[in-house]
Amino acid sequence: MPQASVDVTIINRLGLHARPAMSVVDVAATFSSDVKISNGTQTVDAKSIMQIMMLAATQGTALQIHADGPDAEQAVAALKDLVDRKFDDPE
Amino acid sequence: MKLTELVVEDAVIADLQATQRDDVIEELVAALIDAGAAPAELKPALISEILKREKNGSTGFGKGVAVPHVKHPDLPKLAAAVGVSRAGVDFNALDKQPVYSIFLLLSPKDQPDEHLQAMEGIFSNLQKDRFRSFLRQSQTREDILELLGEADAKQI
Numbered sequence: 388m389p390q391a392s393v394d395v396t397i398i399n400r401l402g403l404h405a406r407p408a409m410s411v412v413d414v415a416a417t418f419s420s421d422v423k424i425s426n427g428t429q430t431v432d433a434k435s436i437m438q439i440m441m442l443a444a445t446q447g448t449a450l451q452i453h454a455d456g457p458d459a460e461q462a463v464a465a466l467k468d469l470v471d472r473k474f475d476d477p478e
Numbered sequence: 479m480k481l482t483e484l485v486v487e488d489a490v491i492a493d494l495q496a497t498q499r500d501d502v503i504e505e506l507v508a509a510l511i512d513a514g515a516a517p518a519e520l521k522p523a524l525i526s527e528i529l530k531r532e533k534n535g536s537t538g539f540g541k542g543v544a545v546p547h548v549k550h551p552d553l554p555k556l557a558a559a560v561g562v563s564r565a566g567v568d569f570n571a572l573d574k575q576p577v578y579s580i581f582l583l584l585s586p587k588d589q590p591d592e593h594l595q596a597m598e599g600i601f602s603n604l605q606k607d608r609f610r611s612f613l614r615q616s617q618t619r620e621d622i623l624e625l626l627g628e629a630d631a632k633q634i
Contacts, residue, residue, distance in 0.1 A: 401590040405547070405597070409535055436539045436572075437605055443598035445591040 389420075391459040393452050393466075399473035403444035405436070407474035412436050414465050420456025422466070427451075433466065479592075479599035481558075481626040484583075488513035489559035490619045494580075497565050503528050503546055506559040506582040515557035516584055524548055524584065538571025542614065543604045547583040549593060556596050558583045560622055562614060579604070579613045603629045 397403055403411070415422045415433040422433035426448060431438035433452065444450060450470075454462040469475075489509040496502040507525050511518050527548040531537070538544040544567075559582045566576030581600045585593040603609045609629055616622045628634050 402594050404590070404594060405537060405545075406535065437541070437601045440594075440597045440601040441605065443594045445594050 389459045391463040393463045395470040397444050397448045408436050408439040410474050418458045418462035420454040420459045420462045422454045425451045479595040480630040484558045486513045486515045490622050491561040494561045494563045510559050536570045538569030540573040542578045544569040544577040545581045549585045549587045551587040553586045609634045
């Protein structure tokens with residue numbers, strides 16, 4: 388089964404708060420791969436908003452996104468793009 | 479962040495009187511204001527901002543819990559209220575199920591990192607089946623405060 392990983396850094400000022408976390412879930416859920424996000428100490432399911440909120444990913448936090456499944460490459464690319472676009476968060 | 483540092487004791491309501499989402503939010507905001515955790519004149523603004531946030535996307539993230547929240551520049555510090563509903567409240571939750579446990583969080587606007595740490599404290603516990611189940615079964619404020627203390631001590 389294909390696997391893919393990418394390192395990202397949270398660059399938006401407010402960090403990965405509830406609204407961006409929901410965007411992560413929405414994007415991750417479009418892929419059939421299993422998608423995980425790790426902050427080095429905790430690894431959580433990118434398709435669960437409650438788990439993502441447990442990362443407390445403030446501005447500057449480094450995260451690793453890992454996908455496992457047929458569309459793993461596309462999933463990590465789409466999520467990296469979302470982080471780099473600051474989650475399209477107006478603030 | 480520890481729940482006992484975040485949750486205002488006098489804003490813990492073991493048996494919410496309100497049964498509708500908007501009224502539950504008002505009941506919890508009023509409890510925080512009565513407890514001195516937020517200025518009374520902010521009440522209408524806080525309620526309307528929280529409701530606006532809910533309408534943009536429910537904070538009923540499933541499993542019977544909701545975490546309505548607001549960031550406001552005139553809040554002195556982070557403060558959370560906890561409410562338990564016997565009847566269940568329609569929060570337009572993601573899983574379409576009623577909400578029984580509500581953490582309402584007030585955050586100063588200029589402290590995004592502390593806001594995320596508070597959310598982490600809340601969700602790392604709400605993730606646990608035992609925590610949710612004990613919270614929902616709590617009969618009194620004292621039961622809930624004891625549960626929060628046990629959660630902070632990682633005994634749940």
